[in-house]
Amino acid sequence: MSEAPIRIALVGMGKIARDQHLPAIAGNPQLVLAATMSPHSPGVDGVAAFKSMEALLAAGDTFDAVALCSPPQVRYGLAAAALAAGKHVFLEKPPGATLSEVAVLKEKAEAAGVTLFASWHSRYAAGVEPARAWLADKRIDRAHIIWREDVRVWHPGQAWIWEAGGLGVFDPGINALSIVTRILPRRIMLEAATLSFPANREAPIAADLKLRDTDGAPVTFDLDWRQTGPQSWDIAVETNAGTLTLSQGGAVLEVDGHIHRDEDREYAGLYQQFEALIRAGVSDADVTPLELVSDVFLTGRRHTVETFED
Known part of the structure; x- marks a missing residue:
């Protein structure tokens, strides 16, 4: 029996989200776009759109994971709120504005028993x-x-x-x-x-x-x-x-x-990995490139x- 698709909420609807994330999610039968969140963007036709993380989380059990495409300066708070709500988290690169906040996110993900994925497309x-x-x-x-x-x-x-x-x-x-x-x-x-x-x-x-x-x-x-x-x-x-x-x-x-x-399949590969990590119940949050920066x-x-x- 096949597993149900993982429901993704896409947070931050700028250029990278529209150019890369939306097509990658749409092209993966194991994933479905369940919601978007942006204080400025109207979102995607036919998909629930929210203006804040608080509003998104208040919508109830309508999604399983969030993909964070927001600027790194505000990503920690969004990720921490999603992890506290028991959601899996996909972090666009860089995974955070600082190394210390990513370390804390790793701890929060482990404590919540959910997946944290620091992506490097x-x-x-x-x-x-x-x-x-x-x-x-x-x-x-x-x-x-x-x-x-x-x-x-x-x-x-x-x-x-x-x-x-x-x-x-x-x-x-x-x-x-x-x-x-x-x-x-x-x-x-x-x-x-x-x-x-x-x-x-x-x-x-x-x-x-x-x-x-x-x-x-x-x-x-x-x-x-x-x-x-x-x-x-x-x-x-x-x-x-x-x-x-x-x-x-x-x-x-x-x-x-x-x-x-x-062919270019960077983001398709990222979402395949995110799906595999969630199914396996593990995280992948390598920060080596950010350490060098x-x-x-x-x-x-x-x-x-x-x-x-x-």
Whole structure:
């Protein structure tokens, strides 16, 4: 006998929710969109819409889980309320504004006996798991990551992203970190960082990072939100057996002259994992990429650059 679909309430109805979450939920027969919550959006036709988490939770036993797409600065309170009500919680990346609040959410989920899922959508790009498998037994000599995109294209008018806790260029940069921490066989640690802050913003627009893995192999990141024209989401890992490259954000893998390319199923993969975690009664709340971002803000040198207006 098949299990009943898991009823999802989608919280936060911005661009990422509409572009990625709604299609992924609709495409999974094990899930159903039961409600939306946003103080500003009218929601989705034919689906119950609420203006606050309080109103959503007061609706009773109409959903099983929430997917939180709200800005990270307000995500903790929403997640904590849902967990207290016995709901499973899917956290968009980054899983929180701070490491300490995610640690508390893990404790709350365990105490409530529900699933907490810290999602990293770039880890579900088509080339990531094949890259991880190929690198598993290789000596890593060095890795270089170029992650440059145009914030005006991908985050138009999203003021929260420039505020304290909004991460700035690390909103996309943490995607690169999530891939690298998944595919490299050893942990990486920060050595130095330079952060470029626009004079009128509280979050960086660019960053240069120098890290090493636990065997001493250098890993460097070039992150920039001012890229125009073609966008760059590229990872190159030099090994004793040749160079592996991931391009297009992890969608295309090239190694030994062979190219692996597949369709974009990042968010479909995320929701398959969320459903599997709920069925198994376990959580997955890895914060390794956020730990590295925290290290960058803790130790990086700050450099002021020209003002930025989007």
